[in-house]
Amino acid sequence: MEHTPLLSMHNITKTFPGVLANDDVSFDVRNGEVHTLLGENGAGKSTLMKILFGLYKPDSGEIRLRGEVASITSPTSAIEQRVGMVHQHFMLVPTLTVAENVALGLTSSRGFRTDLDVVSDRITEISEQYGLSVDPEIDVWKLSVGERQRVEIIKALYRDAELLVLDEPTAVLTPQEVADLFVILRQMTDAGTGIIFISHKLHEVLELSDRITVLRNGRVTGHTTPAETSRQQLADMMVGREVKLAPDKPHVDLGLARLRLRNLSVKGDRGTMAVVDADLDVHAGEIVGIAGVSGNGQRELAETVAGLRPAEAGSSVSIDDVDLTTATPARTRAAGLSYVPEERMKDGAVGEFQVSENLLLINHAEARFRRGPLFDFAKIRDHCQELVDQFSVKTPSLATPTSSLSGGNIQKLIMARELESKPSVILAAQPTRGVDIGAAEYIHSQLVEQRNEGVAILMISEDLDEILGLADRIAVMFEGRIVKVVDRENATKEELGLAMAGAEVDA
Amino acid sequence: MKRLLGASVPLGAALLAFMFGAIMILFLGEDPIAGLRAIIDGAFGTGDRLAATAVRATPLLLVGAGITIAFRASVINIGGEGQIIAGALLSTAVALWIPGTPKVLLIPLVILAGLVGGGIWGAIPGALKAYASVNEILSTIMLNIVAIQLMNYLLRGPMIDPIEVGTSRIPQTQRLTDNAALPTLIDGSRLHLGVPIAILAAVLVYIMLFRTPLGFRLRAVGHNPDAARAAGISVEKNIVSALGMSGALSGLAGVVLVFGSESLRLVTDGGSAGFTGSAGFNGIVAALFGGLHPLWTIPSSFLFGSLLTGATELQRALQIPNALAIALNGLIVLFVVSSDRVRAWLDRRLDKSMRPGDAA
Ligand SMILES: Nc1ncnc2c1ncn2[C@@H]1O[C@H](COP(=O)(O)OP(=O)(O)O)[C@@H](O)[C@H]1O
Ligand SMILES: [Mg+2]
Numbered sequence: 001m002e003h004t005p006l007l008s009m010h011n012i013t014k015t016f017p018g019v020l021a022n023d024d025v026s027f028d029v030r031n032g033e034v035h036t037l038l039g040e041n042g043a044g045k046s047t048l049m050k051i052l053f054g055l056y057k058p059d060s061g062e063i064r065l066r067g068e069v070a071s072i073t074s075p076t077s078a079i080e081q082r083v084g085m086v087h088q089h090f091m092l093v094p095t096l097t098v099a100e101n102v103a104l105g106l107t108s109s110r111g112f113r114t115d116l117d118v119v120s121d122r123i124t125e126i127s128e129q130y131g132l133s134v135d136p137e138i139d140v141w142k143l144s145v146g147e148r149q150r151v152e153i154i155k156a157l158y159r160d161a162e163l164l165v166l167d168e169p170t171a172v173l174t175p176q177e178v179a180d181l182f183v184i185l186r187q188m189t190d191a192g193t194g195i196i197f198i199s200h201k202l203h204e205v206l207e208l209s210d211r212i213t214v215l216r217n218g219r220v221t222g223h224t225t226p227a228e229t230s231r232q233q234l235a236d237m238m239v240g241r242e243v244k245l246a247p248d249k250p251h252v253d254l255g256l257a258r259l260r261l262r263n264l265s266v267k268g269d270r271g272t273m274a275v276v277d278a279d280l281d282v283h284a285g286e287i288v289g290i291a292g293v294s295g296n297g298q299r300e301l302a303e304t305v306a307g308l309r310p311a312e313a314g315s316s317v318s319i320d321d322v323d324l325t326t327a328t329p330a331r332t333r334a335a336g337l338s339y340v341p342e343e344r345m346k347d348g349a350v351g352e353f354q355v356s357e358n359l360l361l362i363n364h365a366e367a368r369f370r371r372g373p374l375f376d377f378a379k380i381r382d383h384c385q386e387l388v389d390q391f392s393v394k395t396p397s398l399a400t401p402t403s404s405l406s407g408g409n410i411q412k413l414i415m416a417r418e419l420e421s422k423p424s425v426i427l428a429a430q431p432t433r434g435v436d437i438g439a440a441e442y443i444h445s446q447l448v449e450q451r452n453e454g455v456a457i458l459m460i461s462e463d464l465d466e467i468l469g470l471a472d473r474i475a476v477m478f479e480g481r482i483v484k485v486v487d488r489e490n491a492t493k494e495e496l497g498l499a500m501a502g503a504e505v506d507a
Numbered sequence: 508m509k510r511l512l513g514a515s516v517p518l519g520a521a522l523l524a525f526m527f528g529a530i531m532i533l534f535l536g537e538d539p540i541a542g543l544r545a546i547i548d549g550a551f552g553t554g555d556r557l558a559a560t561a562v563r564a565t566p567l568l569l570v571g572a573g574i575t576i577a578f579r580a581s582v583i584n585i586g587g588e589g590q591i592i593a594g595a596l597l598s599t600a601v602a603l604w605i606p607g608t609p610k611v612l613l614i615p616l617v618i619l620a621g622l623v624g625g626g627i628w629g630a631i632p633g634a635l636k637a638y639a640s641v642n643e644i645l646s647t648i649m650l651n652i653v654a655i656q657l658m659n660y661l662l663r664g665p666m667i668d669p670i671e672v673g674t675s676r677i678p679q680t681q682r683l684t685d686n687a688a689l690p691t692l693i694d695g696s697r698l699h700l701g702v703p704i705a706i707l708a709a710v711l712v713y714i715m716l717f718r719t720p721l722g723f724r725l726r727a728v729g730h731n732p733d734a735a736r737a738a739g740i741s742v743e744k745n746i747v748s749a750l751g752m753s754g755a756l757s758g759l760a761g762v763v764l765v766f767g768s769e770s771l772r773l774v775t776d777g778g779s780a781g782f783t784g785s786a787g788f789n790g791i792v793a794a795l796f797g798g799l800h801p802l803w804t805i806p807s808s809f810l811f812g813s814l815l816t817g818a819t820e821l822q823r824a825l826q827i828p829n830a831l832a833i834a835l836n837g838l839i840v841l842f843v844v845s846s847d848r849v850r851a852w853l854d855r856r857l858d859k860s861m862r863p864g865d866a867a
Contacts, residue, residue, distance in 0.1 A: 360723070
């Protein structure tokens with residue numbers, strides 16, 4: 001039986017000066033389904049949704065709601081037609097309470113007097129119906145990111161949204177919060193709401209969607225469903241060529257242990273133990289992946305290995321038999337460590353610095369970049385150009401401020417810098433988080449190449465697919481302990497997932 | 508485009524301050540045009556006045572060049588006054604200690620002593636910040652007070668001019684021997700070696716900041732200490748050296764103030780301004796006015812120097828208290844500091860409008 005779709009967008013085209021953001025895009029959403037828009041950064045997903053929400057006017061094309069041609073000229077008219085939107089950047093006033101935020105822009109049922117008690121009651125009602133558990137009286141600034149997102153969802157539901165758009169809602173959430181969000185979204189579709197979900201994370205998309213529309217460069221490259229497709233196929237559609245999600249890994253004979261952690265215990269920022277008695281060896285020619293839900297000590301472990309955080313007494317860290325337990329970052333680097341930090345804009349690069357300056361952040365003092373005491377800018381330019389070309393960092397110029405590059409390009413820049421020193425050990429934390437598939441593919445191939453050349457690699461990742469695709473051995477961290485170490489051949493996703501949740505402590 | 512706007516902001520601030528000054532002169536019942544003419548005449552009218560302007564600008568430039576180092580490393584140095592005094596005390600002590608040394612040896616020695624004295628006075632708050640997380644704004648201001656009291660003690664006791672001991676006990680050292688005077692550049696003029704030294708210092712600071720590994724590290728630490736640390740750059744050492752170098756240049760300003768003065772001695776009025784002429788503070792203004800760029804600090808310092816000398820003529824010609832010049836100075840400070848906000852805002856605006864909008 002054929003329903004009239006809740007929403008259908010027909011042949012939408014939208015140009016910005018010099019950019020064709022949406023090119024003849026058509027898709028539809030039915031009541032009670034999650035329809036995902038999948039695409040790399042810049043594919044045109046947000047633009048399409050802003051057209052739907054009345055923020056942009058399309059050059060051509062037609063929007064139909066419940067079968068009727070709809071004219072959506074502003075967010076207000078979108079809301080009137082029961083379209084709700086949760087933007088990636090929340091639009092909440094932090095100093096107001098949840099109820100006040102929800103009431104903002106609505107007319108009170110009591111004329112000039114506020115009706116916040118009515119609003120609160122209704123919020124509690126909605127909150128209970130969908131398991132959102134948000135207290136209407138609490139100030140928004142006290143809420144976590146995940147909770148703020150729920151307030152945005154409540155705002156839309158309060159306005160009776162029948163179609164809800166969520167633009168990259170998972171980008172800011174922890175995996176647990178993502179799982180919670182998905183439960184909430186499912187309850188909403190069960191109640192008949194139509195949901196447009198935007199993401200570029202393949203496993204999430206496959207898990208949540210009923211239907212999927214893939215966009216690339218403003219154009220629809222395919223409509224599909226999770227049952228009909230696979231990660232590989234989705235990735236290919238997003239990128240427009242065959243992507244290697246997991247790089248080929250030739251067999252490499254294991255060398256000696258290069259990085260050794262013994263009885264490693266580390267305190268976290270709050271003074272409690274973040275890492276407890278960790279023992280781990282990483283050998284020449286292997287990639288050891290540390291899996292785990294973030295916040296289980298991975299960051300502290302990485303920072304200690306990098307010399308940024310002191311270890312507790314009795315711990316030991318060494319690289320190629322050089323003891324580095326109390327070493328500074330400079331000494332760990334001199335001992336052969338390269339470090340790709342988790343937060344690339346905080347710890348990995350100086351945003352205000354030019355691309356070339358960030359490429360030199362570590363080895364700027366080397367004699368080859370100087371003539372006498374002064375920098376030799378011609379030599380520096382040549383060197384940096386070579387790195388930029390070799391690692392295909394897309395930048396307008398070497399003098400471009402680094403913060404204006406995309407996440408993927410900044411990560412490639414950091415990789416270029418870190419691999420240039422011919423390290424013996426690479427510590428890479430979340431190397432492809434938030435990075436385009438194309439860039440991720442490239443970064444993975446570089447890590448494998450280093451492994452093949454006898455570098456010992458310790459990779460920390462929350463993304464199990466990344467761990468399974470790259471690692472030779474897998475260690476699972478839970479509550480600061482390494483609770484499981486398995487060879488890749490013997491690892492299953494289910495088993496790892498259980499260990500990550502702390503179900504099986506048998507290390 | 509961005510650079511042009513950046514330059515226009517401090518100029519606008521100066522213009523605004525001058526307009527206020529003109530209004531104030533009007534209220535005093537005088538002709539503002541005549542006032543402006545008096546200032547210009549007083550600052551640049553004759554060769555001597557020009558020389559006086561350059562000499563007044565010299566300590567501002569030295570302090571200001573140092574300030575650019577500290578601020579680029581994201582450390583705030585309000586301790587210029589104390590660092591000037593520390594440099595002056597150590598260099599004067601050296602000159603008193605070895606009076607007979609030939610000029611070619613003595614001048615470099617006192618310059619070195621001034622750099623060391625000011626450098627230590629700057630490095631102390633640097634070390635306190637780096638290793639004990641003591642706020643450098645507080646510690647540099649407190650060290651100003653310590654330096655003043657140290658100077659008062661030394662000039663009343665151990666370093667006092669022996670002639671003063673039995674008589675009026677004016678807190679000052681004896682007049683230094685003539686071979687300790689900074690050589691003049693033109694015979695019969697007050698224009699002394701300190702002027703080209705200060706300009707050279709500003710140029711060297713520019714080269715250090717933007718063309719050497721040391722400056723690279725200082726700027727990296729200033730922009731993002733976390734990333735710098737992760738890359739193996741010692742944040743602590745660079746904070747100490749930034750404040751140390753900043754203090755050393757202020758110390759050099761102290762040398763110029765003693766060894767370039769007509770009285771050729773160190774004298775205190777119990778505070779600091781009597782000796783420094785507030786160069787330790789005005790140098791900060793000159794640096795801010797120059798956009799924290801060492802080369803722009805050169806013309807900026809000369810502008811403030813001319814304001815100071817011009818004020819003397821303003822007072823003489825129009826009988827307007829030279830407090831007006833000080834007020835004018837203060838107004839420019841106010842406008843520059845608030846316009847710094849404007850500039851930051853402009854920067855942000857321009858950055859946004861130049862970046863292709865990734866409306867996520
Ligand atoms: N307001 C705008 N002005 C100019 N170009 C824009 C604007 N918004 C988006 N674009 C461009 O349109 C393209 C699609 O962007 P967007 O819809 O944000 O992509 P996505 O959400 O899929 O990452 C990009 O090339 C982007 O730079
Ligand atoms: Mg987007």
